[in-house]
Amino acid sequence: MKLYLILAWRNIWRNKRRTILAASSIFFAIVLAIFTRAMQHGSYDYMIDSAVRMFTGYLQIHSKGYWEEKSLEKALDYDSNLIKKIEEIQSVEIAVPRLENFLLISSEHITKVTSVIAIDPEKENQMTKLSQKLISGRYLKKDDNGILISEGLAKILNVQVGDSVVLYGQGIYGITAATLCPVIGIVRFALPDLNNSLTYIPLSFGQTLFSMENKITTISVIINNPKKLDYVLSEVKKIVGDDYDVMSWEEMMPELVQGIQLDSVGGLIMLFILYLVIAFGIFGTVMMMTAERTKEFGILISIGIKKTKLILITTLEAIFISLIGALSGILISVPMIIYFHNNPIRFSGELAEISLKFGVEPIIPLSNDPGILVAQTSIVLIIAFLSSLYPLNHIRKLKPIEAMRM
Amino acid sequence: MSLIEIINLNKIYDKTKVPVHALKDINLKIERGEFTAIVGPSGSGKTTLLNMIGGLDTPTSGKVLIKGVDISKMKEDELIDFRLKNIGFVFQSFNLIPVLTAKENVEFIMLLQGISKDERERRIIELLNAVGLGDKLDARPYELSGGQQQRVAVARAIASHPSFVLADEPTANLDSVAAEGLLDIMKELNEKIGMTFIFATHDNKVIRRVRRIITLEDGKVKSDVFQN
Numbered sequence: 001m002k003l004y005l006i007l008a009w010r011n012i013w014r015n016k017r018r019t020i021l022a023a024s025s026i027f028f029a030i031v032l033a034i035f036t037r038a039m040q041h042g043s044y045d046y047m048i049d050s051a052v053r054m055f056t057g058y059l060q061i062h063s064k065g066y067w068e069e070k071s072l073e074k075a076l077d078y079d080s081n082l083i084k085k086i087e088e089i090q091s092v093e094i095a096v097p098r099l100e101n102f103l104l105i106s107s108e109h110i111t112k113v114t115s116v117i118a119i120d121p122e123k124e125n126q127m128t129k130l131s132q133k134l135i136s137g138r139y140l141k142k143d144d145n146g147i148l149i150s151e152g153l154a155k156i157l158n159v160q161v162g163d164s165v166v167l168y169g170q171g172i173y174g175i176t177a178a179t180l181c182p183v184i185g186i187v188r189f190a191l192p193d194l195n196n197s198l199t200y201i202p203l204s205f206g207q208t209l210f211s212m213e214n215k216i217t218t219i220s221v222i223i224n225n226p227k228k229l230d231y232v233l234s235e236v237k238k239i240v241g242d243d244y245d246v247m248s249w250e251e252m253m254p255e256l257v258q259g260i261q262l263d264s265v266g267g268l269i270m271l272f273i274l275y276l277v278i279a280f281g282i283f284g285t286v287m288m289m290t291a292e293r294t295k296e297f298g299i300l301i302s303i304g305i306k307k308t309k310l311i312l313i314t315t316l317e318a319i320f321i322s323l324i325g326a327l328s329g330i331l332i333s334v335p336m337i338i339y340f341h342n343n344p345i346r347f348s349g350e351l352a353e354i355s356l357k358f359g360v361e362p363i364i365p366l367s368n369d370p371g372i373l374v375a376q377t378s379i380v381l382i383i384a385f386l387s388s389l390y391p392l393n394h395i396r397k398l399k400p401i402e403a404m405r406m
Numbered sequence: 407m408s409l410i411e412i413i414n415l416n417k418i419y420d421k422t423k424v425p426v427h428a429l430k431d432i433n434l435k436i437e438r439g440e441f442t443a444i445v446g447p448s449g450s451g452k453t454t455l456l457n458m459i460g461g462l463d464t465p466t467s468g469k470v471l472i473k474g475v476d477i478s479k480m481k482e483d484e485l486i487d488f489r490l491k492n493i494g495f496v497f498q499s500f501n502l503i504p505v506l507t508a509k510e511n512v513e514f515i516m517l518l519q520g521i522s523k524d525e526r527e528r529r530i531i532e533l534l535n536a537v538g539l540g541d542k543l544d545a546r547p548y549e550l551s552g553g554q555q556q557r558v559a560v561a562r563a564i565a566s567h568p569s570f571v572l573a574d575e576p577t578a579n580l581d582s583v584a585a586e587g588l589l590d591i592m593k594e595l596n597e598k599i600g601m602t603f604i605f606a607t608h609d610n611k612v613i614r615r616v617r618r619i620i621t622l623e624d625g626k627v628k629s630d631v632f633q634n
Contacts, residue, residue, distance in 0.1 A: 003510070003517055010505035296504075299497060302462055303562075304490025304518060306483060401463050404497070 008316035022285040026325025029278040033376040034333040040267045041367035056252045057220025072172045075215040089235045091228035096123045097216040099206045103169035107157040114199045118206020137161035137185030146184035152196035171210035282387035290391040298403025318388030340366040410436040415468035428454045430625040441596045443605040446622035456606040461485045494563030494571035501559035502547040508558045509543040533561040553584025570602035
């Protein structure tokens with residue numbers, strides 16, 4: 001075997017330029033494929049994380065039927081032990097209780113509908129970084145009896161920090177919920193729909209206002225490793241049993257899932273084109289290498305070298321070239337991925353504006369999922385090996401007499 | 407039993423527009439230790455006959471018996487194995503594996519035969535010394551002259567201790583000095599160790615040195631003479 005390895009290794013350097021060219025095509029294919037896929041997956045991960053932190057959490061716990069009806073009668077008991085238990089599950093970052101309702105909000109002669117979210121200010125801030133969206137006033141405290149109002153809504157109502165507004169509507173079982181309370185702070189959301197409609201109040205204030213002592217509507221759970229979602233989901237289900245619904249972000253935001261799937265297919269088509277170009281590149285090189293050695297193969301078979309041994313040598317050559325390309329590709333890709341994972345690519349212009357509109361910072365952190373590296377390297381190597389099958393078939397059919405005449 | 411026995415051998419190439427009857431009813435016997443040339447003008451069938459003896463081509467009819475074994479009935483893999491163990495080849499050009507040194511080229515064929523390392527080392531030194539290339543063990547083919555390359559090819563051909571060596575126009579690409587040098591070595595091997603050599607050639611330098619001349623014309627044996 002040693003001599004076959006030596007023979008194959010030396011053979012590939014008979015034409016250095018061609019070997020470097022073939023290895024380079026594999027190198028660039030791997031770097032491009034890994035970079036493209038890491039960028040795509042990185043942007044999805046970032047998009048999902050931004051969206052779940054802003055809206056639903058990676059998973060949410062609520063009473064049966066709440067998600068469909070969004071009714072206060074479907075509220076659940078606020079159980080600090082339950083929240084503690086959930087937070088003890090591996091990979092869970094935080095479990096955030098919320099009590100959500102729709103009310104009318106008035107100032108002087110103007111009245112609007114507002115989505116009121118009663119929150120645990122500290123926990124909410126850990127999940128959504130709400131305090132960072134503050135543009136005036138201060139952030140909520142646990143025992144405040146005032147509101148944080150979104151910038152657009154404040155403008156419509158013509159209110160500023162320190163002004164009072166009326167919140168009016170229904171609490172649980174149709175009980176009137178009405179109060180006059182001060183504006184403690186104003187927050188700005190990039191997404192206009194949110195910026196024109198959201199109001200935050202402390203949880204205890206909300207529970208009193210809606211006549212829902214010790215009740216909440218949802219518990220949103222944030223995890224620090226999205227890959228553990230299924231595990232956390234099953235652990236949470238074990239804890240809450242059949243009493244509550246546990247939904248993943250994918251169930252709660254199907255439009256985001258579809259958007260990602262659609263974009264991913266586009267990325268895969270681009271990758272497929274890249275694979276095709278590589279396949280033809282390698283196939284062409286291997287075909288040339290084989291064609292110019294036909295006479296040599298004929299002589300080797302004549303002197304007693306079995307075709308299987310020749311096939312072994314040419315396969316080893318293909319493996320060497322592929323490995324040179326693949327290893328150098330990995331060597332460049334790994335530090336590149338680590339760098340761009342830690343220092344995300346920041347984009348600007350129209351794309352950045354669109355991104356900001358959706359409340360997402362205009363950056364693309366590359367995914368550092370080793371699965372991408374393994375998958376893309378394997379695919380390119382498989383393509384390289386498949387392209388190298390030509391000489392095997394060529395040798396299999398070779399007749400020494402005809403080969404030596406060439 | 408003769409080393410090689412050819413009985414009523416015919417070869418017709420019928421894939422061409424007009425079928426070519428390359429060999430017609432050839433009957434020959436070649437014994438151990440012979441130093442024989444198959445000669446004739448281009449197209450007379452000498453290379454075809456050599457290929458039949460070497461099992462590189464199959465006859466349309468007739469038999470080629472090597473040490474009593476009919477090789478025309480063998481399957482491809484059996485034939486390759488048979489060639490490895492029984493026949494040494496020296497071709498006109500492109501004889502050596504270009505990426506292996508002289509030593510490795512000679513060793514390669516012995517490795518395929520499963521010969522032990524010590525025995526391989528012994529034979530390499532002995533054979534390359536015998537062909538006058540004891541100081542060129544680590545030279546690659548491109549570092550050797552045409553004559554030196556052919557001498558390595560001869561060393562490789564006999565390294566596996568074959569029953570005979572087939573040499574197809576071995577001197578065609580050599581100048582006369584190199585050709586004479588190569589023939590000296592082959593003759594010496596023939597005389598010293600009794601190695602059988604069969605040439606296909608039209609080179610007078612070869613024809614002058616052989617003991618038997620088989621002349622082909624239009625695929626038939628025109629004459630078969632022994633000379634001193």
